[in-house]
Amino acid sequence: xxxxxxxxxxxxxxxxxxxxxxxxxxxxxxxxxxxxxxxxxxxxxxxxxxxxxxxxxxxxxxxxxxxxxxxxxxxxxxxxxxxxxxxxxxxxxxxxxxxxxxxxxxxxxxxxxxxxxxxxxxxxxxxxxxxxxxxxxxxxxxxxxxxxxxxxxxxxxxxxxxxxxxxxxxxxxxxxxxxxxxxxxxxxxxxxxxxxxxxxxxxxxxxxxxxxxxxxxxxxxxxxxxxxxxxxxxxxxxxxxxxxxxxxxxxxxxxxxxxxxxxxxxxxxxxxxxxxxxxxxxxxxxxxxxxxxxxxxxxxxxxxxxxxxxxxxxxxxxxxxxxxxxx
Numbered sequence: 001x002x003x004x005x006x007x008x009x010x011x012x013x014x015x016x017x018x019x020x021x022x023x024x025x026x027x028x029x030x031x032x033x034x035x036x037x038x039x040x041x042x043x044x045x046x047x048x049x050x051x052x053x054x055x056x057x058x059x060x061x062x063x064x065x066x067x068x069x070x071x072x073x074x075x076x077x078x079x080x081x082x083x084x085x086x087x088x089x090x091x092x093x094x095x096x097x098x099x100x101x102x103x104x105x106x107x108x109x110x111x112x113x114x115x116x117x118x119x120x121x122x123x124x125x126x127x128x129x130x131x132x133x134x135x136x137x138x139x140x141x142x143x144x145x146x147x148x149x150x151x152x153x154x155x156x157x158x159x160x161x162x163x164x165x166x167x168x169x170x171x172x173x174x175x176x177x178x179x180x181x182x183x184x185x186x187x188x189x190x191x192x193x194x195x196x197x198x199x200x201x202x203x204x205x206x207x208x209x210x211x212x213x214x215x216x217x218x219x220x221x222x223x224x225x226x227x228x229x230x231x232x233x234x235x236x237x238x239x240x241x242x243x244x245x246x247x248x249x250x251x252x253x254x255x256x257x258x259x260x261x262x263x264x265x266x267x268x269x270x271x272x273x274x275x276x277x278x279x280x281x282x283x284x285x286x287x288x289x290x291x292x293x294x295x296x297x298x299x300x301x302x303x304x305x306x307x308x309x310x311x312x313x314x315x316x317x318x319x320x321x322x323x324x325x326x327x
Contacts, residue, residue, distance in 0.1 A: 028111040031103045031142035034095070036110060042141065049124035049136045054183020056123025057085035060278040063108055063144070063327060065115035066315035070108070071324035072118070073278075073313050074241050075101055079120070081241065085179035086122055093122055094138055101325070107142045108327050117147035117279070123182065150217075150279035151201055156306070159274075159286030159298055160201035162215075164264060165191035169205040169213035169236050177236040188216035202275070204267070204288065207235040212262040218280045219243040222262065223272035223301045232259040242276040242309075245323070249308050252319075255301060272299030274306075282306040 030042040050056040059082045063072045079097050086093050093100070104118055124136040149156055167190045170177055175184060187205075195203035195216075204220060207213040212231055214220055219240040221230045228250050231237050250257050267273060271294045273285040282305060284298040298306075312320045 028145075029107070031107045031140075033140055034103075036107075042143070044139060045126035047129055048126045048139070049129075049133045050139070050182060052129065053124075053131060053133075054181070054186070055089065055091070055133055056121055056182035057082060057089065057091065057180055058119060058121040058182060059180060061104070061118040061120070062278055062313070063113065063116050063118060064313045064315075066313075068315045070114045070327040071313075071315055072104065072108075072327060073325075074245070074323050075104065075325040077241050077244075078278075079104075081180060081239070082120060082122065085181055088176040088179040089181060091122060091124070091138055093140065095140060100140075100142075103142055104144075105325075105327050107144050111144055113144055113146065115146065116144045118142065118144045121182070147279075149281070150277070151283055155201065155283050156281065157298070159284035161199075161287040162202050162204050162285050163195050163198055163200040163289050165194055165203040165205045167191045167194065167203075167205060168208050171208045172234075172236045178233070178239055180238060185216075192216040206264070207231075210264075211235050212264060212267055213237055215275050215277075215280075218275035218277040218283070220267075220285075221246065221274055221276065222267055222270035223299055224266070224270050226255070226301070228255050228257045228301070229262055229266070229270075230257070230259055231262050235261060240277060242278055242281065245309065245312075246276050246282070246305055249305060249312070253304065253308065255305075268293075270294070272302045274302045282309050 027039050029036040030039055032042050059078045061072060061075060061078045063070055079100050083093060083097060100120060104120060108116060120142045122138060122140050124133040125139040127136040151160055170184060170187050191203040191205050202215055204215055205213045213235040214237045219237060221228055247257050268288060268291050273293050275283040284302050285293055286296050287293060311317050315324055
């Protein structure tokens with residue numbers, strides 16, 4: 001059988017010009033069901049339930065190198081969300097939260113990483129094939145690798161161009177949208193792929209009633225008249241850890257925050273806009289469907305929140321050291 005390979009990512013799903021793929025090391029160790037195995041040996045059966053039906057949950061976590069050592073940002077909150085996501089799908093994780101936290105730290109240490117992206121994933125493995133996973137083992141895996149800015153370093157400095165996707169965010173009555181579940185990201189893939197093919201850096205998804213929801217892998221904020229606005233949970237958004245961080249930081253520096261339903265016109269007429277997420281961090285949005293947001297530059301409030309966020313994750317703010325877990 002003839003095999004075909006894409007010459008570049010643009011010929012496949014597609015990538016924006018500045019997007020930085022997660023270059024995986026294909027070496028080192030992966031934590032696999034309680035023990036470390038070589039990267040090449042971290043394998044599952046092709047008939048694993050999670051592969052066929054998307055029955056898995058995962059997290060994206062960052063560890064930052066600072067002058068005070070390496071710290072994992074809001075580790076406990078991420079692991080708690082992992083367990084809540086699993087519960088929504090009836091997946092019983094065979095480890096405690098403390099055991100998973102310890103395993104994450106050990107994975108970073110054994111791979112000699114001072115700064116990295118961490119991917120814990122829990123999914124149903126192979127037992128039989130059928131929609132119901134009865135009898136399928138719960139597989140638990142943790143990997144870590146170096147990963148820079150999700151949409152490129154320049155995106156953090158200058159912002160990105162977005163488009164409203166024709167694909168709507170999944171409805172909360174269709175799937176439990178507060179779960180960070182593997183199968184949900186088919187929805188994200190469609191939106192992100194459409195945006196890249198149209199020449200944009202990222203998509204903005206609406207909910208099923210036409211209100212703004214989120215990006216394929218990010219929450220969204222806008223600034224209007226000095227106030228920070230972000231979609232509430234009625235739009236089916238994922239309860240982002242970075243989203244929660246920004247809300248708390250904004251309130252602490254005296255910026256009013258409102259969680260509400262947001263229309264497309266409110267976003268297009270906003271003074272500023274930005275994405276948040278573990279991978280995206282704080283990524284400004286400078287343009288949407290050819291319409292310039294604000295003056296087309298990174299806004300004052302966005303920059304202030306971005307600066308505050310990076311000071312926090314790099315252990316420069318003593319008040320927020322509670323969010324930093326030493327490796």
